[in-house]
Amino acid sequence: MVSKPKAFVTKPLFPSVCALLEQHVDAEYWTEPDRIPRAELLCRIADKDALLCLPTDKIDDELLDAGPKLHLVATVSVGYDHVNLDACTKRGVIVTNTPGVLTDTTADLAFALLMAVARRLVEGDAWTRSGTWNGLAFDTFLGADVWGKTLGIIGFGRIGQEMARRAIGFKMRVLYSSRNRAPDAVESELRAEFATMDTVLRESDFVSLHVPLLPATRHLISAENLAKMKPAAFLINTTRGPVVDEAALVHALETATIAGAGLDVYEQEPKVHPGLLARKDVVLAPHIGSATVETRTAMARVAVENAVAFFAGKKPPNALNAPKA
Numbered sequence: 001m002v003s004k005p006k007a008f009v010t011k012p013l014f015p016s017v018c019a020l021l022e023q024h025v026d027a028e029y030w031t032e033p034d035r036i037p038r039a040e041l042l043c044r045i046a047d048k049d050a051l052l053c054l055p056t057d058k059i060d061d062e063l064l065d066a067g068p069k070l071h072l073v074a075t076v077s078v079g080y081d082h083v084n085l086d087a088c089t090k091r092g093v094i095v096t097n098t099p100g101v102l103t104d105t106t107a108d109l110a111f112a113l114l115m116a117v118a119r120r121l122v123e124g125d126a127w128t129r130s131g132t133w134n135g136l137a138f139d140t141f142l143g144a145d146v147w148g149k150t151l152g153i154i155g156f157g158r159i160g161q162e163m164a165r166r167a168i169g170f171k172m173r174v175l176y177s178s179r180n181r182a183p184d185a186v187e188s189e190l191r192a193e194f195a196t197m198d199t200v201l202r203e204s205d206f207v208s209l210h211v212p213l214l215p216a217t218r219h220l221i222s223a224e225n226l227a228k229m230k231p232a233a234f235l236i237n238t239t240r241g242p243v244v245d246e247a248a249l250v251h252a253l254e255t256a257t258i259a260g261a262g263l264d265v266y267e268q269e270p271k272v273h274p275g276l277l278a279r280k281d282v283v284l285a286p287h288i289g290s291a292t293v294e295t296r297t298a299m300a301r302v303a304v305e306n307a308v309a310f311f312a313g314k315k316p317p318n319a320l321n322a323p324k325a
Contacts, residue, residue, distance in 0.1 A: 005049040005311050006069075010036050010057050011076075013300040021304045024311055025050065042066040050307055052076065059083040064091055072310050074303040078102060079240060080320060081213040089321045096306035096318045100158065101298040102290035107162035109289045110238040113262030114151075114206050117234050117283045119143040144205070144232065144259065147171050152204025154197060154220070155211035155239065156182055163208050164190040175200045201228040206236060213240035223248035226257055234260045238289045241266040250275030253282065264289050 007025040012018070021027050028044065030036040035056050036044075045051055045067035053059065055077045064070065064087055073088060074096045088095050116122055120143045127133055127141070147170045153160045156178035164174045168191060176182075177197040187194065201207060207229060211217045221235065221244040229235070235258060237244050246267045252258050253275075260281035266272050269287065276282050290296060306316035 005071075006047060007050040007052060007307065008041075008044050008048045009052040010041065011054055013052075013076075013304070014297045017297065017300040017304050020301070021052075021307065024308050045070065050074065050310070052303055052307065055079060055082050057082065059088065059095075061087050064088065064093065072096070072307060072316075074306045074316075076299050076303045079212065081240065085321055094310060094316060094322070095320045096303065096310075096316045097320060098299040098302040098306075099318060101302055102295050103158040103162055105292050105295040106159050106238055106289040107166060109264060109285070109291075110159070110163055110208055110210075110236055110262075111166045113238065113264065113283055113285065114208065114234065114236050115146060117236075117260045117262040117281070118146050118206070122283050123280050144234070146206075149173075149205035150175060150203055152176070152200035152207040153192075154178075154200060154207065154209050156192070157210060159238075160208075160210035161186065161190060161192075163210065164192045175204060197225075198228060201225055202230070204233060205230065206234050208236040209239045209243055211239055211243060213242055218242050219245040219248075221245060221249070223251065226252040229258050231256055232259050234258065234262065236262045238264045241269050246273040246276065249273075250279075253279055 004024065004026045007021065007027045009027055009029045012029050012031055018027065041057065042063060047069060048067055049069055050072040051067065051070060052074045055075065059073055059082060061084065070093050072094050073083060075083060076098055078097055078099050080095065080097050083095055085095055120141045124141050150173040151167045153163055153174065153176040156176045160176065164176065167174050174190065174192040175195045176192050177195055177200045181194050209221065211220065219242065223245065226248055244267065249261060250273055253261065262283040264285040265287055272284060276284065290299060302318065306318050309316045
């Protein structure tokens with residue numbers, strides 16, 4: 001009897017997904033509530049053929065050295081900046097991700113952050129719970145309208161386009177900047193105007209970020225670019241934390257260069273800049289852009305389907321690389 005390939009999973013998946021995985025591989029799971037310690041991960045993968053991981057698991061030369069039998073790394077995420085793709089490719093390790101299935105859910109969260117910071121919902125919730133609210137006051141918790149305003153989208157891929165789709169219902173003008181301009185049909189359907197990033201920053205009431213983390217996008221939102229935004233504008237980030245220079249953002253908020261921010265990701269995640277923690281004009285979420293039962297289940301299933309395809313001798317549907325000959 002041919003033995004099954006061995007896989008290590010750094011976080012238990014949903015039961016139905018685990019059942020699918022276990023039909024094809026011998027799976028071992030990290031079941032503790034806290035993330036797996038690095039030393040433990042390096043030990044556990046020594047004899048594994050595949051690793052199913054999260055964005056919190058760094059895949060680098062050290063890990064690949066510790067797992068010499070690895071043939072597949074399947075990350076349960078769209079972003080893969082935690083994976084050294086070149087190192088994997090050189091060693092013949094296929095890397096896969098889970099695009100598409102979290103698009104709408106992440107756009108929902110981005111728009112929720114936009115609404116929450118504009119209408120001061122978190123502040124209002126805390127005030128109501130405090131027991132000090134004594135009834136309706138005409139000038140209490142005045143926020144900013146969302147409808148009819150200008151939404152600027154930086155990065156017009158799947159999630160950026162869905163953000164634009166949501167803006168239609170709020171009668172918003174949509175400006176976007178992106179490395180590649182969208183087809184005319186997409187612009188027409190989403191009522192979106194292509195513009196330079198400077199124009200997006202200067203004319204938007206809300207700026208929402210949807211770019212991948214690359215060397216060119218690290219600190220894309222710098223002190224210089226924050227200074228181009230309207231004093232009444234809000235910054236929304238659900239992409240990757242290092243896209244924003246957090247120290248510059250704190251300074252921009254302290255000096256009223258911009259009005260507020262809604263953040264789901266952070267530069268030194270899970271650490272959050274103390275200057276952000278102290279501010280009431282910032283809504284902070286714990287990286288929950290895709291955190292719904294439906295979407296996380298779908299992401300886990302896609303990761304497992306990539307692994308199943310690989311061990312069936314097929315190219316995984318979401319392969320990010322190909323081993324060098």
